[in-house]
Amino acid sequence: MERAKSGGNILLVDDDEAITANLAPFLERAGFAVAVAADGEAALERIASAQPDLIVLDVLMPRLDGRETLRRLRHAGNRTPVILLTQVGSPVERAIALDEGADDYLKKPFEPYELVARIRAVLRRSQGDAPSLAGAARLRCGKLELDRQARRVTLDGQEVPLTAKAISVLEYLMLHPDEALSRERLLDAVWGWDYPAATRAVDSRMAELRRLLHDDAANPQFIETLVGYGYRFIGRVGVAL
Amino acid sequence: MKKLLLPVLPLALGLTLALIWRLERWPDPILYLRADLATWLLLLGLALSLGAALSVGAWALAGRRWAQVLARARQDEAEEHRRFIRRLDHELKNPLTAIRIALANAVAGKDDPIIGSVRSQVDRIARVSADLRKLADLEAQALEVEPVDLAELLTELVEMVRRRPEPAAQRLQLALPRAPWPLPPIAGDRDLLFLALHNLLDNACKFARPEDTIEVRAIEDSAAVLIDVADTGPGVPEEDLPHLGEELYRGSAPRSVEGSGLGLALVRAIVARHGGAMAIRSRQGRGTVVTLRLPVTR
Secondary structure, X not given: OHHHOOOOEEEEEOOOHHHHHHHHHHHXXXXXXXXXXXXXXXXXXXXXXXXXXXXXXXXXXXXXXXXXXXXXXXXXXXXOXXXXXXXXXXXXXXXXXXXOOOOEEEEOOOOHHHHHHHHHHHHHHHHOOOOOOXXXXXXXXXXXXXXXXXXXXXXXXXEOOOOHHHHHHHHHHHHOOOOOEEHHHHHHHHHOOOOXXXXXXXXXXXHHHHHHOOOOOOOOOOEEEEXXXXXXXXXXXXXXX | OHHHHHHHHHHHHHHHHHHHHHHHOOOOOOOOOOOOHHHHHHHHHHHHHHHHHHHHHHHHHHHHHHHHHXXXXXXXXHHHHHHHHHHHHHHHHHHHHHHHHHHHHHHOXXXXXXXXXXXXXXXXXXXXXXXXXXXXXXXXXXXXXXXXXXXXXXXHHHHHHHOOOOHHHHOOEEEOOOOOOOOOOEXXXXXXXXXXXXXXXXXXXXXXXXXOOEXXXXXXXXXXXXXXXXXXXXXXXXXXXXXXXOOOOOOOOOOOOOOOOOHHHHHHHHHHHOOOEEEEEEEOOOEEEEEEXXXXXX
């Protein structure tokens, strides 16, 4: 029926009708086929009968919240890409969201265009047969390896003495390869705050990363600067064993 | 209760003994206590001293107890305030998201100035709510502490601010000590400290007239580093001074000057999280100096 739309099938899960009633038509206009579920239980039932290409999942819901829904989904071996809609700000809580296997998350109140961009990016990433980066314990790009559990980075087998913050920045970059990431988004994702002028903090950590990874800003192997906007990880990222 | 019983104990003991004496009809001679005047005076002085010492001790104890109660009450109040801000922010999130999506649906390709204006007002509400929330979180969340070289931080900051368009910003002066030794590193969250100092300089530049002077100075003072951000700008009216640093307080500053009313509140919160303090002196028409005191060891 709605399969005719080529953008992909999205399952939108949120208990607030003000959100779903507005967001579903918006996503449809953006070219997706959209189904709506009002809570986690309804979502799991629906997924059992019709597998979507991507799930947009609100965290705070009655009955079965987004986090628990995601946990059950992953526990059952379902790897459908999930974008979490979070309410809270602390970096710790966001890290937990990613650890539990979300492919990305967006903080309310978000711009709907931003959600569409994230959906497309996650779909693009998941379309290859490569295993999802979000659930991987170790990421690799050429000679560069990031152990997400041990918080350790090696280059050519040698440990790179990065600060904890720089490792988090690198992790976020490697989890979103080939995506244009604005300074504001990086700040929000890694620092947990995005005050004006704080974007300077991002540049300063990027300089640290480049210096220690021996990445030439003019001819980068890993991190490309998008002038006046932000950064992009240009290397090919895979899961390391 | 035990503390109250202790002073009454000797009285109770005396009373009991007297009663027993009377009931048992033990020999009950009359005792005369006789002493010369000098001894009486000495005894009187001694008794008065003892009484005074006791009441001073009791007073100090009560004062300390009272201070504890006050501190506790203030803490509770701050915690309640943070909870309220979180709930408010939380309640605003879904409606704001829904309005944003509805606006995007309403435009759908057309470029409508009314919708553009509504959108920017929605952004404004979202920003105030998010900033209040971040401020509340900042007071509770853990800092990422590392040794921070304040001289290097201030140099980077000043170079950045000098590139601003205001003439006063371009002439910004930085004074750092070199003798007898440079500033010691402090334990802190570099990004947050950068943000706090940037906010102070941003304020100074925003209000400065072209002929004004802005200076940043840092000195070491026993176990702390003092940082002054001083300007010869328009200054702050006296009645506004006690309220600076309160959330959303904008004073009588002209509405034309952009600002959220959260900049100084943020500075105050960041400095407090580092165990430091912020002090502001200002004279209207003369200028303002904000002094941050950041302890070296924590």
